[in-house]
Amino acid sequence: MNKVAVLGTGYVGLTTGIGLANFGASVVCLDIDEQKIDRLNRGILPFYEPGLSELLHENREQARIRFSSDIAEGIHWADIIFICVGTPAGADGKPDLSAILECAETIGKNIRNYKIIVTKSTVPVGTNEQIRTRITSLVSKELIFDVVSNPEFLREGRAVYDFLNPDRVVIGVESDRPVESIKKIYRPLYLNEIPFIITDLKTAEMIKYSANCFLAAKVAFINEISRLCDIVGAEVQTVASVMGKDARIGQKFLSPGPGFGGSCFPKDVLALAETAKELKVIAPVIGAIMESNDEQKKYVFAKIRQKYSDMKNVTIAILGLSFKANTDDMRESPAIVLIDELLRVGARVKVYDPQAMPSAKVIWGDKIAYCENEYDAANEVNGVAILTEWSQFKNLDLKRIACSMKDVFFFDFRNIYARKEVEEYGFDYVGIGA
Ligand code: UDX
Numbered sequence: 001m002n003k004v005a006v007l008g009t010g011y012v013g014l015t016t017g018i019g020l021a022n023f024g025a026s027v028v029c030l031d032i033d034e035q036k037i038d039r040l041n042r043g044i045l046p047f048y049e050p051g052l053s054e055l056l057h058e059n060r061e062q063a064r065i066r067f068s069s070d071i072a073e074g075i076h077w078a079d080i081i082f083i084c085v086g087t088p089a090g091a092d093g094k095p096d097l098s099a100i101l102e103c104a105e106t107i108g109k110n111i112r113n114y115k116i117i118v119t120k121s122t123v124p125v126g127t128n129e130q131i132r133t134r135i136t137s138l139v140s141k142e143l144i145f146d147v148v149s150n151p152e153f154l155r156e157g158r159a160v161y162d163f164l165n166p167d168r169v170v171i172g173v174e175s176d177r178p179v180e181s182i183k184k185i186y187r188p189l190y191l192n193e194i195p196f197i198i199t200d201l202k203t204a205e206m207i208k209y210s211a212n213c214f215l216a217a218k219v220a221f222i223n224e225i226s227r228l229c230d231i232v233g234a235e236v237q238t239v240a241s242v243m244g245k246d247a248r249i250g251q252k253f254l255s256p257g258p259g260f261g262g263s264c265f266p267k268d269v270l271a272l273a274e275t276a277k278e279l280k281v282i283a284p285v286i287g288a289i290m291e292s293n294d295e296q297k298k299y300v301f302a303k304i305r306q307k308y309s310d311m312k313n314v315t316i317a318i319l320g321l322s323f324k325a326n327t328d329d330m331r332e333s334p335a336i337v338l339i340d341e342l343l344r345v346g347a348r349v350k351v352y353d354p355q356a357m358p359s360a361k362v363i364w365g366d367k368i369a370y371c372e373n374e375y376d377a378a379n380e381v382n383g384v385a386i387l388t389e390w391s392q393f394k395n396l397d398l399k400r401i402a403c404s405m406k407d408v409f410f411f412d413f414r415n416i417y418a419r420k421e422v423e424e425y426g427f428d429y430v431g432i433g434a
Pocket residue numbers: 152153154155156157212215219252253254255256257258259260261262263264265323324325
């Protein structure tokens with residue numbers, strides 16, 4: 001029981017497939033996109049993710065992983081089938097489950113013997129039962145299979161570390177039958193005494209949404225505190241650091257910024273809020289998270305806007321376009337709202353990001369200027385704004401930037417620098433609650 005098929009080759013699918021191969025399973029990653037599959041079989045990943053390429057190379061060398069667009073063959077071959085396709089937010093905020101249900105359909109049409117179907121995609125409570133019902137409707141009565149909910153908690157930019165070193169493994173089941181097989185493919189974690197939580201399907205689905213929405217709420221909370229600190233003149237970094245010393249709060253996810261982005265927080269918060277609404281459960285805290293986050297994205301634009309009487313002859317350099325450091329992903333990035341607002345008021349925009357420039361060109365085309373590096377971006381501009389905490393922005397040659405700019409405004413929307421340190425170079429420093 002260690003032949004694994006993974007449906008979907010996004011961040012979760014590829015990290016899961018390569019990670020399980022690294023744990024010793026035989027893995028085939030399946031996708032209908034033949035071009036993507038061809039590049040993967042040549043060791044080329046479709047996105048930037050630190051360490052994943054090396055892990056892919058190692059496991060290809062050991063012939064533990066392959067990639068195929070022959071979905072039926074992969075399903076026939078595997079003992080355990082992971083569903084790792086996207087569940088993007090629909091226009092109404094509800095997750096689009098079409099890819100999930102298509103997987104269930106394909107699996108139902110192709111299984112001939114006992115299989116374990118594992119849903120790793122983040123899905124609303126009750127979806128795993130829908131998957132079971134769909135498959136049951138397509139197979140013969142005698143055919144036995146199990147559905148398992150195994151939500152993923154990896155973060156983009158740290159996906160390899162998070163997969164290989166999870167805080168816990170959640171396994172939602174309807175019976176004990178599949179548990180041992182799932183524990184076996186995660187055996188290195190089990191031997192490392194990583195907690196394995198065995199629970200029912202609905203609880204496993206709810207654990208995932210609850211965790212992600214709480215993290216999003218924590219970020220939205222400290223961003224609201226940063227807006228208050230700006231007005232009252234308190235220092236948000238100190239507030240956050242001292243808050244975090246309370247073991248009940250913890251230091252992580254209390255860094256103020258330009259608002260959260262990514263393909264998960266926004267979609268998961270909207271999904272849980274929709275679930276509450278549909279079930280007529282009053283949940284204003286969950287419902288307010290996105291509104292609070294939208295405020296923060298507008299707030300960073302307002303902090304730039306208030307420094308200039310007329311934006312028409314102003315050029316702003318934006319350092320960092322991805323939604324966070326160590327990824328090339330721009331989905332829901334705060335940079336999108338900020339740059340669109342700057343263009344709307346007639347400002348000119350120069351940008352630099354170590355990884356996300358190709359994605360930016362798809363969004364803005366020739367409406368903005370794409371620079372070679374952070375110093376090229378800062379040259380001859382009226383303001384520099386840091387939006388993503390890439391390491392190379394954490395030790396800028398401030399003297400060089402000060403000499404090359406036309407104006408003195410330094411917008412540090414990740415509070416990377418201390419105000420005093422920046423003001424020594426003659427800058428007008430603008431932080432977030434700092
Ligand atoms: C998140 C969850 O962390 C992960 O467990 C889940 O599996 C997927 O969703 P991800 O979206 O990849 O992971 O990134 P994360 O590191 O959580 O950051 C999300 C957003 O919050 C980013 O925009 C980040 O910049 C922002 N953030 C995070 C802050 O602004 N401040 C913080 O202190 C932490």
